[in-house]
Structures are given as C-alpha cells and as structure tokens.
Amino acid sequence: MNKLILAAGISLTLVVLSGCTNKSVVRYGDANAVETTDINFGSTDLQKVAGQMTDSLLVSPVVGTLTANTRPIIFVENIKNKTSEHIDTESITDSISTKLLRSGKFRFVDMGRVEAARQQIDFQQNSGMVDDSKSMQFGKQVGAQYMLYGNLASIVKSNKDQSDVYYKFTLRLMDLESGLIEWADETEIRKTKGKEFISW
Amino acid sequence: MKNFILISLTLLTLSFSYSTHANYDRNQAIPVDKVLFGQVVSVRNITQEELVIDKNSGWKTFGGALIGGVIGNQFGGGSGRDAATILGAVLGGSIANNRNNQPKKVVTRLVELMISIDNGEQFMVIQDFDQQMIFHSSDKIRLIYLANGSVRIDKQF
Numbered sequence: 001m002n003k004l005i006l007a008a009g010i011s012l013t014l015v016v017l018s019g020c021t022n023k024s025v026v027r028y029g030d031a032n033a034v035e036t037t038d039i040n041f042g043s044t045d046l047q048k049v050a051g052q053m054t055d056s057l058l059v060s061p062v063v064g065t066l067t068a069n070t071r072p073i074i075f076v077e078n079i080k081n082k083t084s085e086h087i088d089t090e091s092i093t094d095s096i097s098t099k100l101l102r103s104g105k106f107r108f109v110d111m112g113r114v115e116a117a118r119q120q121i122d123f124q125q126n127s128g129m130v131d132d133s134k135s136m137q138f139g140k141q142v143g144a145q146y147m148l149y150g151n152l153a154s155i156v157k158s159n160k161d162q163s164d165v166y167y168k169f170t171l172r173l174m175d176l177e178s179g180l181i182e183w184a185d186e187t188e189i190r191k192t193k194g195k196e197f198i199s200w
Numbered sequence: 201m202k203n204f205i206l207i208s209l210t211l212l213t214l215s216f217s218y219s220t221h222a223n224y225d226r227n228q229a230i231p232v233d234k235v236l237f238g239q240v241v242s243v244r245n246i247t248q249e250e251l252v253i254d255k256n257s258g259w260k261t262f263g264g265a266l267i268g269g270v271i272g273n274q275f276g277g278g279s280g281r282d283a284a285t286i287l288g289a290v291l292g293g294s295i296a297n298n299r300n301n302q303p304k305k306v307v308t309r310l311v312e313l314m315i316s317i318d319n320g321e322q323f324m325v326i327q328d329f330d331q332q333m334i335f336h337s338s339d340k341i342r343l344i345y346l347a348n349g350s351v352r353i354d355k356q357f
Binding site for chain 1: 355356
C-alpha cells in the first residue's frame with residue numbers, strides 16, 4: 001500500500017514539475033515601445049534620432065525657403081559610424097529619407113540602386129523584348145542638388161557600478177553645386193546602466 | 201575500456217580545439233580612440249601554424265606584407281617593424297600565451313586583410329576569423345582603434 005502511495009506521489013510530483021518547465025513564447029509587441037534590453041544602440045535610439053532629425057529639417061526656415069517653389073532632389077550619403085558598435089546606419093538614413101519623402105517636400109535619388117537601374121534600362125534597350133517606343137532611355141536621369149550626410153559618435157564611460165553611453169548624431173545638408181552647408185543639426189542620447197536596490 | 205575512454209576523450213578534445221575561431225561581440229558600446237574608413241583590397245585566411253612557421257623563418261614576408269612590430273612583440277622577439285601592420289583583436293586565445301601549451305594540431309583561424317583607407321594609407325590587419333562577418337575584396341570597412349589598445353575591422357554595414 002505504502003509503495004502505491006509512494007509511486008502515486010512521485011508521479012504527481014513529476015506531472016507538477018513538467019508543468020513548470022520553461023517554454024518559448026512568441027508575442028507581438030508595440031514597435032514604438034521603449035526598448036531597454038541593454039545599454040547599446042537600439043530601436044528606440046534609431047527612432048528617436050530619425051524622428052528628431054526629420055522634424056528639425058522640416059521646420060527649418062532655410063529648408064522652408066528651399067522647398068517653397070520646388071521639391072529639391074537629395075542624395076543620401078551613408079552615415080559614418082564612429083562608435084564601437086556595428087550599427088546599421090543605412091536603417092537610420094532609410095527612416096529619415098522615408099519621412100522626408102512622405103512630407104512631400106523632397107525627392108530622392110538612390111545611389112544604392114544605380115546598377116540595378118542600369119541593368120533594367122540596358123534590358124529595355126538591348127534585349128529586343130521591349131517596344132522601342134515605350135522603353136526607358138539612358139541619359140535622362142536627374143542629378144541630385146543636395147547631399148544629406150552625417151556622423152554617429154559615442155563616448156563610453158564605465159566603472160564597476162555604472163555604465164554611461166553618450167551618442168551624438170550629426171546630420172548636414174550640403175548644396176552639391178556651391179558646397180555650402182544649408183542646414184545642420186545634431187541630436188544627443190544619454191543612456192546609463194546602474195545597479196538598483198530592490199525594496200519591498 | 202580505459203583505452204577506449206582515453207581515445208574518446210582525446211578525439212573529443214581535438215574536435216573541439218581543431219577549429220577554434222571566435223565570434224566578436226560587435227554590438228557592445230565600448231570606448232573608442234578613433235575610427236578610420238576604407239575598403240578591403242585583399243583577404244587571406246591564415247592559421248596560427250602559418251604564423252609560427254613565419255616566426256621560425258625570421259618574420260620575412262607574410263601575404264606580401266612585412267610582419268614585424270606588433271606581431272613580433274606578441275610572439276616575443278620578432279624582428280623588424282612595419283607601422284602599416286596591425287595585429288587586430290585575436291580572441292581565440294592569445295597566441296603568445298598559448299602557443300607552447302596547446303597540442304600541435306590546434307589551428308587558430310585568422311584572417312589577414314589588406315585595407316586601403318580613404319586617405320590612401322594602407323594597412324595589413326590580422327584578426328580572428330569570425331563566421332558572423334566574412335570579408336571580401338571591395339567590402340567597405342571600418343578600422344576601429346578601441347581604447348583598450350586593440351584594433352578591429354568591421355564591415356560598414
């Protein structure tokens with residue numbers, strides 16, 4: 001009888017313990033929620049940088065003058081990443097250029113797709129498969145008037161109790177013909193990680 | 201039975217140590233001295249064994265570049281210096297410290313990168329082979345001088 005009770009007890013314990021095992025759970029979250037997984041450059045930083053820079057550019061009086069009667073054409077040069085982190089800076093410029101395009105005030109040329117465009121026009125011109133009267137022509141593209149470029153730098157300090165990361169993102173708009181910087185701004189992010197005492 | 205266990209353990213040790221390579225934690229915010237931008241001119245995968253052979257033959261040429269200075273010092277007693285040669289962060293166990301202790305079959309995978317910086321300067325950098333970031337000719341790179349004294353090459357994107 002005792003053996004039976006013991007066996008039942010062990011079985012019950014095993015069932016309870018098996019219910020406590022870790023399971024991987026996938027959930028959807030808010031893409032705009034503040035992310036504080038660690039102190040390194042993250043999605044919230046990217047959104048903050050892109051948002052602040054776009055707002056600053058769009059409300060600038062100089063840019064208001066430039067876009068009064070025309071939609072200037074911009075070429076985005078890659079952001080120079082001067083931090084220790086491998087950050088996808090193209091994602092920052094993608095966010096900025098998308099927001100600027102959606103504002104309706106600017107147009108963009110994409111240097112990253114020049115070769116693909118060349119291949120497509122070459123196909124239309126030389127494959128014999130496209131109606132000549134409807135094929136795109138070489139030499140009709142429009143050149144950029146302005147270049148958007150910038151830097152991302154960081155200063156990192158830490159001791160045994162605290163880590164501090166300061167990011168500075170600088171963006172500039174240059175008139176390609178005159179070389180003049182028409183607009184510039186910078187945004188800063190400070191993140192700290194320290195130990196907290198938990199109290200009840 | 202004892203022999204079988206011994207052979208098994210030996211094989212297990214060798215299989216773990218034979219392909220030692222390190223993956224960098226490239227997403228870590230750490231202090232930086234400076235960052236230079238450029239592109240890869242050439243890539244060559246090398247091994248610690250080759251470095252040792254090169255050391256024994258007196259640090260002559262290695263992949264077309266003179267190895268001296270930094271690597272010579274790492275191995276204790278290299279001759280010749282070349283400011284354009286940099287030993288990047290080698291994570292797969294310090295070569296200098298471990299070269300005598302490890303079995304001869306251990307191969308540390310390294311990558312030798314000839315880098316052309318935007319200002320025209322050229323550097324030869326040797327660092328750990330990282331499967332997460334394989335370099336090719338013409339890749340745009342960042343030459344990162346970390347504040348801890350080490351140097352690392354990253355792709356720009």
